[in-house]
Amino acid sequence: MKSSAPISQQNLQANPELSRATHALAIEKVVGFSSHHAQDSLAVEEPLEIQLAHGALDARSVKSISVTMRTPGHDFDLVAGFLMTEGVVRDPNDIDQIVYLANSTELPAANLQMESALPYRPEKNVVRVDLAPDVAVSLANLERNFYTTSSCGICGKASLLALQTVCPPRRKNVFQIEADTLYQLPNRLREAQTLFNQTGGIHGAALFNSAGEFLSVREDVGRHNAVDKLLGAEFLADRTPLRDTLLLLSGRASFELLQKALMGGVAMVASVGAPSSLAVQVAKDFDITLAGFLREGHFNIYNGAHHILGYTSD
Numbered sequence: 210m211k212s213s214a215p216i217s218q219q220n221l222q223a224n225p226e227l228s229r230a231t232h233a234l235a236i237e238k239v240v241g242f243s244s245h246h247a248q249d250s251l252a253v254e255e256p257l258e259i260q261l262a263h264g265a266l267d268a269r270s271v272k273s274i275s276v277t278m279r280t281p282g283h284d285f286d287l288v289a290g291f292l293m294t295e296g297v298v299r300d301p302n303d304i305d306q307i308v309y310l311a312n313s314t315e316l317p318a319a320n321l322q323m324e325s326a327l328p329y330r331p332e333k334n335v336v337r338v339d340l341a342p343d344v345a346v347s348l349a350n351l352e353r354n355f356y357t358t359s360s361c362g363i364c365g366k367a368s369l370l371a372l373q374t375v376c377p378p379r380r381k382n383v384f385q386i387e388a389d390t391l392y393q394l395p396n397r398l399r400e401a402q403t404l405f406n407q408t409g410g411i412h413g414a415a416l417f418n419s420a421g422e423f424l425s426v427r428e429d430v431g432r433h434n435a436v437d438k439l440l441g442a443e444f445l446a447d448r449t450p451l452r453d454t455l456l457l458l459s460g461r462a463s464f465e466l467l468q469k470a471l472m473g474g475v476a477m478v479a480s481v482g483a484p485s486s487l488a489v490q491v492a493k494d495f496d497i498t499l500a501g502f503l504r505e506g507h508f509n510i511y512n513g514a515h516h517i518l519g520y521t522s523d
Contacts, residue, residue, distance in 0.1 A: 229253065229281040229333075230428075231407050252408040254278050254430045255334055259288055260310070261297075263340040271337070280404070280411060280429045281333065283438045284309075287429075288336050290441025293449070294469040296347070296375035301447050303344045310335040369487075369494055376471050377450060382496045384453060384476035387519040388508075390421035394457050395481055395504055401426040402459070413459040414439045416451065424454065432460050433469065440473040450474020458482070462501060467491040477516065479503050484511055 231250045238247040259275045279287060285307045292298045311333070340346065394417055399405070402413040405428060412432040416424040416439060427438035436456070443449050456475045458466060461482035468491060470478050477498035484492075484501045489511045492499035498513030510517060 230404055250407045252404060252411040252430050253280055255281055257281075257284060257287070258335045259291065260335065260337040261292075261340065261346070262337060263344060263346045264342065266342050277431065277434060279431055279434045283427055283442065284333070284336055286427065286438040286441035286445065287434055288338055288441065289445050290437030290439065290469075292338065293444045294437060294440060294472040296472065298340070298344065298444075299377070301445050303341055304445075305339040305341050307336060307338050309333050310337050369490060372468060372471065372491065372495070376495065377474060379450075379474065379496065380452065382452075382476050382498065382513065382516065384419060384455070384498065385516050385518055386419050386421070386455060386477065388517055389519055390419075391479065391500065391503065391508065391517065392506065393421055394455070394479065397421070397423055398426065398457050398459060402428055404428045405459075415457045416443070417455045417457060418453060419455070432458065432463075433465055435459075436466055436469045440469060440475075443473065452476050455479060457503075461485070462488045462499065464488050464491060467497065467499070470497060471495050477513070479508070 230253055232253050234249050234251055236247055236249045237244050255278070256276050257279050258273055259277070260271055261274045262269050262271045264270045275291065277287075277291075288307055289298075289301075289304065292304070298304060394415075397417070398413055398415045401415060401423060402411070404411045405413060411428045411430055412435045413426060413428045414432070414435040415426040418424060425439060425442060427435050427442070429435040429438060436458070439456075440449070440451075443451060451474050454475055455477040456470050456473075456479070458478065458480040460480065462478055462480035462484035464485055464487040467478060467484075467488040471491060475497065477500070478492070479500040480502075481504055482501065484499060489499060491497065492512040496513070498516040499511040500508045500517065501511060502509050
């Protein structure tokens with residue numbers, strides 16, 4: 210259940226983008242068989258169009274490469290993480306600049322008739338990324354044609370083979386963590402989820418080191434966007450690959466999220482929910498420790514059991 214505690218003024222001052230991420234709404238709250246008027250906070254969901262400019266300075270090509278439904282905030286991290294995990298960029302110097310296109314309103318949702326209580330704000334919903342002139346762009350990668358999702362028919366084997374062609378070089382996984390430390394991480398993620406505490410309807414992704422020290426967190430209505438925001442911030446700060454870190458997911462671990470962890474060089478992924486079969490295969494093929502159902506004194510290990518210490522085996 211979501212917390213009733215409001216976002217503090219201190220948090221808003223430290224993270225001014227949070228003011229765009231939630232929306233207050235008057236509702237009718239029913240308890241048992243009676244109701245009363247109340248205020249609720251919703252997680253904002255708006256489209257973000259990503260435009261990519263690449264090529265020689267005197268002959269730039271601009272292409273709209275993606276429209277994703279996301280929670281406003283940390284948009285540049287999201288864009289950088291998306292490009293990095295897609296294999297479009299490999300170094301933060303590949304990106305010259307990321308800017309909002311303030312006057313662009315040509316998004317698919319821009320003409321939707323929405324009630325005035327839920328305003329649509331197009332002024333920061335289109336982002337343009339200018340790549341350095343010497344960065345070669347593979348448009349094939351941008352088609353996302355090697356992903357296996359519940360709605361596509363690409364086989365898992367083809368997806369895994371495609372990952373081998375774009376993933377960064379990996380050293381041997383030497384990351385280790387104590388089981389007792391691992392048990393503490395979901396609560397630390399929840400405590401750091403300012404937007405979840407306000408809305409109860411948003412995914413979180415966080416990075417921790419082997420001592421369980423909190424490093425960073427990002428939130429979004431889309432679990433893949435939360436991970437892109439998180440990894441994008443690390444990429445722009447030139448801290449990838451993240452070989453000495455654990456990625457904790459507030460939901461399930463899908464193939465796509467393991468792929469993103471792989472591209473970021475993450476050593477271990479833990480999820481509060483279940484992993485998919487293909488996510489487990491990615492972990493096994495690329496030496497990523499994977500734990501799932503991490504909550505209330507238990508977890509399952511799907512790969513890399515020797516990297517988790519401090520428990521006895523029957």
